[in-house]
Amino acid sequence: RLRAHGIAVIFVSHRLGEIEHACDRVVVLRDGRLVGTLERDEINHDRLVKLMIGRPLKVVYAPPRAARGAIALAARGLRTAAYPQRAVDLDLHGGEILGLAGLVGSGRTELARALFGIDPIYGGTLERDGTPLRLAGANDAVKHGIFLVPEDRKGTGILLDLSVAENISLPNLGAYAIATLVSAERERRQAEQSRAQLAIKVPTVATRTGSLSGGNQQKVVLAKWLAMAPRVIIFDEPTRGIDIGAKSEIYRLMRALADSGVAVLMISSDMEEVIGVSDRIAVMHEGGISGMLERDQFSEENVLLLAVGKPVGSGRHLQ
Template sequence: MAATLTPIIGGMPHSFLALTGISKLYPGVTALDGVDLRVSAGEVIGLVGENGAGKSTLMKILGGVVEATGGEIEIDGDRVDRLSVNGSMRAGIAFVHQELNLFDNLSAAANIFIGREPLKGGPLRLIDTEALNRQAKPLLDQLGADFRPDTKVADLSLAQMQLVEIAKALSLKARLVIMDEPTSSLTVTETNRLLAVIGRLKAERVAVIFISHRLGEVKQVADRVAVLRDGRLVAELARSEIETGTMIRHMIGRDLKTLYGPPAAPPGHAVLELADVRTSYRPDQAASFSVRAGEILGLAGLVGSGRTELARAVFGLEPILGGEIRIDGRKVGLRSPREAIQHGVYLVPEDRKRSGLILSFRISHNISLASLKSLSRRGIVDGAAERREAEAQKKNLDIRCLDTTAEAGSLSGGNQQKVVLAKWLSMQPRVLIFDEPTRGIDVGAKNEIYRLMRELSDRGVGILMISSDMEEVIGVSDRIAVMHEGAIAGFLDRSQFTEENVLSLAVGRAAIREAAE
């Protein structure tokens, strides 16, 4: 290891931050109600709760962005009347936000020391690039970074960018690093690397507050879990008590078994069939499967197995190089999204913000985007009809917003996903493809998405669900198809649903065992 952080944080007391009875009141809303939280050196605290539970407000108080209405804050045993942004930074509290705050046109080193660059002597006071890179290198080495300090941020992966953010925090002598949904856009490999970095921080006695909707990761990395619900701290779980079901029960007030809903009725005929379909992703491999009316077919596999590429091909976004696709038994050519939509095949994409929504558009405009023809007269959109359809979908899907004239970007992740879904529901889908349907949304919103998926399947819609969340695949699917290197490695019926069986097929092994009763 090229450098250690001990000189930066040496002498730090074991317990350095205590929040007692923290409350925050807004007009008509109690965002926080008497929350206690203590942070010790080298401790990883998982902070979980649904959207609106108070996590963000509590972190804003820690960061000095907002002032608590009541309660006490102590740092190193000394009471602090109010944490300002600068005071929070001086206390060693640093944030790694879900939306990274980096300058793409600058190097990693320049981003780490932005505004604090070493300068050369002389009248021009130019930035000393050599010193900048020299100071950044030990921080990046400590985090196991595989890129040089002078690499432009634009050339880095998302996971590498997060290492730059963490290195920036450490350059500020961080004693507590708060990570807000740090793995929401990472691959499995990148996620594992980040969790290993958290282990390194812990070994150097840097504390971490890990905020995530991915409860499996919380279970893997946290020493203790604090659960917020409706602004209150409803549970603190010791390491031995951290279980996914336990966290969910405290977060939503009910058991895990109610999350995924009831099993499906027997499915009908095949509404979507793929026969030896080849795509440009792996032209040497072919995929064959069917999705039946009233069925949720889970499509599992490791990152890079070709799941998303196959879904994009079915929706006409990628060329199909061979094989055929049949809708209700009839061969069709889906050479564009327009043709897919005409045949009742719709895609809810993985990246809803970039591919599923226009965030600056009104909610009502997003809902009507795909059905403007039916809402128009002589090429002019009927505004009243558009508003009626939006209000109907708002009520149908329980989209939480004051008004459908609000911008889609103002909604929570779960409600944004509902708007993407609303866009298609007004058009009577035959097949709906969900690519990572609950990525980045909280447990309560997941439950609503699962309920909507089941309601659609009960109405005879065939659903293809791509998910990297093993619990989700097993909990929601009626059957599971597993991809490996561009081809379908095998199928699992409910009696065979185990993580071991899914992973065995995903890595190319064929051994399948019956699930234990």
């Protein structure tokens, strides 16, 4: 209606569907520079993505370069607070990205919280690298190199009022202390290293974390764990609320972690993301694992079938 009255509208969004639907012309910025302009008949998803990240969509998801390693984390008969009647068996290998799919309420986040020691385990066993593991809390998980990048990064992943350097050092203050005092210089050095490693776009590492974009905040959450030599990292909805360019960087970082031997568990409700990023996909239904898919079995239909508790190959049930 504003356009019909002759008013010029500048619409800023990283939601590509909104851009395709609403705009007569699109100007794309990348790293502070104008990289392209599309007229109405030129606007489509693939062109927008290529301009935003500098390469076609098909290369956003990097293929694995390392062979799957030994089992880093094993759950046997695991029962969580949300679904104490359902037992979960799951193997997570070093060097792989295991996608965890399922409908809302299927128990994915609850499983992640149990594996990180936040929620109690009501039954079953855990092993890390073949050694029995008991988690009395998140501190125990951290001590054993198991880390969580949570779904709510602003609420539980970072402290918005602290600086980038302070957030990165917070889980392991002893490593930055001289006697009983935290060394600001040690904090700064680690933060600068993380800034370079993860390409965190920030004026200085003293910048307040709450002022960063969603993608850069997510990198700060990851940076604090990378500084502690992870063995297992659990990502819960790692790219929710961030633009396609930042998504591409997060995917690259996850793949680099897996290629270095880290075991990566990725929970995602984005079907394209799960299929594009994962080496295997475990699907949850009502608190249990309803099936495991290898790469040659990946399809939206197979994931959805397992998500509603149907076996792969029963596509007629989706009608």
